[in-house]
Amino acid sequence: MLKESNRLRKLWGMFMEREKVYTINDIARELGVSKTTVSRAISGKGRISRETQEKVFAFIEEHDYRPNVLARALAQSKTYNLGLVLPEDFSVMDFPFFKECMNGICETASRYNYDIVIAVADDQDFSGCRRMVENRKVDGMILSRSTVDNSVMQRYLKEKQMPFVVVGPAKSDDVVWVDNLNREGSCELTGILLLKGFRRLALLGGNRSHLVTESRLQGFLDAHREQQILVEEALIFLDIENYAATAEAVEQILVQKADGILCMDDFITSMLIGCLRERNIRVPEDIKLASFYDNPQFEFLSPTITSLYYNTKGLGQNACMTLLQLLGEEVKEEEAVLNYQVILRESTKQTDNHLISCRA
Amino acid sequence: MLKESNRLRKLWGMFMEREKVYTINDIARELGVSKTTVSRAISGKGRISRETQEKVFAFIEEHDYRPNVLARALAQSKTYNLGLVLPEDFSVMDFPFFKECMNGICETASRYNYDIVIAVADDQDFSGCRRMVENRKVDGMILSRSTVDNSVMQRYLKEKQMPFVVVGPAKSDDVVWVDNLNREGSCELTGILLLKGFRRLALLGGNRSHLVTESRLQGFLDAHREQQILVEEALIFLDIENYAATAEAVEQILVQKADGILCMDDFITSMLIGCLRERNIRVPEDIKLASFYDNPQFEFLSPTITSLYYNTKGLGQNACMTLLQLLGEEVKEEEAVLNYQVILRESTKQTDNHLISCRA
DNA sequence: CTGAAAGCGCTTACAG
DNA sequence: CTGAAAGCGCTTACAG
Numbered sequence: 116m117l118k119e120s121n122r123l124r125k126l127w128g129m130f131m132e133r134e135k136v137y138t139i140n141d142i143a144r145e146l147g148v149s150k151t152t153v154s155r156a157i158s159g160k161g162r163i164s165r166e167t168q169e170k171v172f173a174f175i176e177e178h179d180y181r182p183n184v185l186a187r188a189l190a191q192s193k194t195y196n197l198g199l200v201l202p203e204d205f206s207v208m209d210f211p212f213f214k215e216c217m218n219g220i221c222e223t224a225s226r227y228n229y230d231i232v233i234a235v236a237d238d239q240d241f242s243g244c245r246r247m248v249e250n251r252k253v254d255g256m257i258l259s260r261s262t263v264d265n266s267v268m269q270r271y272l273k274e275k276q277m278p279f280v281v282v283g284p285a286k287s288d289d290v291v292w293v294d295n296l297n298r299e300g301s302c303e304l305t306g307i308l309l310l311k312g313f314r315r316l317a318l319l320g321g322n323r324s325h326l327v328t329e330s331r332l333q334g335f336l337d338a339h340r341e342q343q344i345l346v347e348e349a350l351i352f353l354d355i356e357n358y359a360a361t362a363e364a365v366e367q368i369l370v371q372k373a374d375g376i377l378c379m380d381d382f383i384t385s386m387l388i389g390c391l392r393e394r395n396i397r398v399p400e401d402i403k404l405a406s407f408y409d410n411p412q413f414e415f416l417s418p419t420i421t422s423l424y425y426n427t428k429g430l431g432q433n434a435c436m437t438l439l440q441l442l443g444e445e446v447k448e449e450e451a452v453l454n455y456q457v458i459l460r461e462s463t464k465q466t467d468n469h470l471i472s473c474r475a
Numbered sequence: 476m477l478k479e480s481n482r483l484r485k486l487w488g489m490f491m492e493r494e495k496v497y498t499i500n501d502i503a504r505e506l507g508v509s510k511t512t513v514s515r516a517i518s519g520k521g522r523i524s525r526e527t528q529e530k531v532f533a534f535i536e537e538h539d540y541r542p543n544v545l546a547r548a549l550a551q552s553k554t555y556n557l558g559l560v561l562p563e564d565f566s567v568m569d570f571p572f573f574k575e576c577m578n579g580i581c582e583t584a585s586r587y588n589y590d591i592v593i594a595v596a597d598d599q600d601f602s603g604c605r606r607m608v609e610n611r612k613v614d615g616m617i618l619s620r621s622t623v624d625n626s627v628m629q630r631y632l633k634e635k636q637m638p639f640v641v642v643g644p645a646k647s648d649d650v651v652w653v654d655n656l657n658r659e660g661s662c663e664l665t666g667i668l669l670l671k672g673f674r675r676l677a678l679l680g681g682n683r684s685h686l687v688t689e690s691r692l693q694g695f696l697d698a699h700r701e702q703q704i705l706v707e708e709a710l711i712f713l714d715i716e717n718y719a720a721t722a723e724a725v726e727q728i729l730v731q732k733a734d735g736i737l738c739m740d741d742f743i744t745s746m747l748i749g750c751l752r753e754r755n756i757r758v759p760e761d762i763k764l765a766s767f768y769d770n771p772q773f774e775f776l777s778p779t780i781t782s783l784y785y786n787t788k789g790l791g792q793n794a795c796m797t798l799l800q801l802l803g804e805e806v807k808e809e810e811a812v813l814n815y816q817v818i819l820r821e822s823t824k825q826t827d828n829h830l831i832s833c834r835a
Numbered sequence: 836c837t838g839a840a841a842g843c844g845c846t847t848a849c850a851g
Numbered sequence: 852c853t854g855a856a857a858g859c860g861c862t863t864a865c866a867g
Contacts, residue, residue, distance in 0.1 A: 549861085
């Protein structure tokens, strides 16, 4: 094992000398100024003459000097790292969400010269999160949307006075969070379907204790209220969490003669599609169908599914900006607009063609 | 904006005093020893009496002392961070791979008290990767499998003498990499199908310049050779990268009367399923089908797909261990076994029932 | 506007 | 086995 290890290290030229790496001391010496001055020139804090600053900049440029972030971190007791907590397992349907969100977070973080450190953690086991806190590896944390409750972890972070932002709806009031406009989006999608003439829309939702379920339900009701169309209570099915529940709902939907089905998320949609296919019910010929989240996984599906598109990357950016603000960073950019877009596709087609309604 | 920022910070009690956090100096003073001694007790390096060490440990335990990782990092010029480079975009089919792999990496890293810092980067734009290097935020890097070539980034890392490990097949010899046993797995799956009586297996593969395509092709050939069965060249289709190519291959496959189709990856599988469905060709009644990677996305698919399962989490763990070795860390645990498992499901069913062949 | 000095909290030769 | 001291590369009152 040791021999192997040495072989590998040699491969990397670990024993070769590295190129000279400058420190603030070197610069000070070369330029005949104090390192205080150099530090000031770089940070831009405190008074400094234009001339001196330019001299320093020139040197930095020429020798490609980069301040040692570690040293700065120690001096300022700041790490310039943000923690990103991801759940250990999540539904296949949620992958695109996490990836997009992460891209947004990384992009914004690096713009402020912060890095993202990840931890896999949930309420059952947040040792990964705890390590970060105890080792003081991060200045703050982003808790990415998790289906399961993580209030224990949140309490821990509060106790340790570690600033954090939650992506997704928060259960408690004194938690900073960012989220998609679930209620508004749901209202928009429902509204458009109502305008298209649907009168007996069925709604399939997940666990009723999840806040997102509640928001989307409210949006569904809002849209009906706005257009003064009565909601058929018997067509609202919540707690749809498995295939059996979906099948049962489909049974009811057929009996109640719904003219369209709205699924609150893509997990439900995928189960529903399976159900309908099994019973040889065709979409959109026999029944129309729409989903609340636009999943790339359905790209190859036939028929294509009418759905809501959310700006998930923007959500990640906002989460990151919010956290940076908490940390006292001066955030200069505009918040990303967390809009949604209804994308009409084949699954709700009647006589009209593709039509895109865009709320800008 | 500023006001808002202040409100948020108050929310966090940033202005409250934090609990006393001990330093190595405090311990030294309280215990009446030098901080050198305390440092030695903690690190276990150098000679130290049992008695003293225990005294230090007791104090640490009682006051829940944690060394400041930043300070240690500066003193040792080590960050105890590993970079994980992810591509900006990847196919939906690859999500499970990345997540599993990441879980493995994180798990191993934290066991050695390292953290994972992520960067989104590829050859087109690896500024995220570059920032990490320039800011010296990490001790080494893991480049996760990317479909596109990232040799420019690799050259950069070599030049900067930043140790790295590639997950997936490497193009060049002097690169350290870990990968699934693609050739062996492919041979195994093919072999089992041949044993089941298939004689005219078609093979659908992706870009022929990808090493993984080559490995899986070789495995396919190996299996035929082992059982002395002739390979029908006309049934091998490479460069299947879009729906049109898939459709064309299907056309040929029907003409050539293949009795089964092997897809090299799940992207191809999903296109193939679409194609077959469009032409009303039933699986497994009309033709059998198997895929080289076991994707949870096909969970709900009917029929279920016979496929190869890889230990992706183990792959991540190995990648991390390999990197830690490169960094001179004494890796004590066993390498995870990178096995594969052929999982027979409905899509290749003939008269026999479910059967699982497991190579342990 | 500039600098000397102390400090951030560790590690590590070196000397005893 | 233990300790005084220098050092890691920055920042930041404080004094000029």
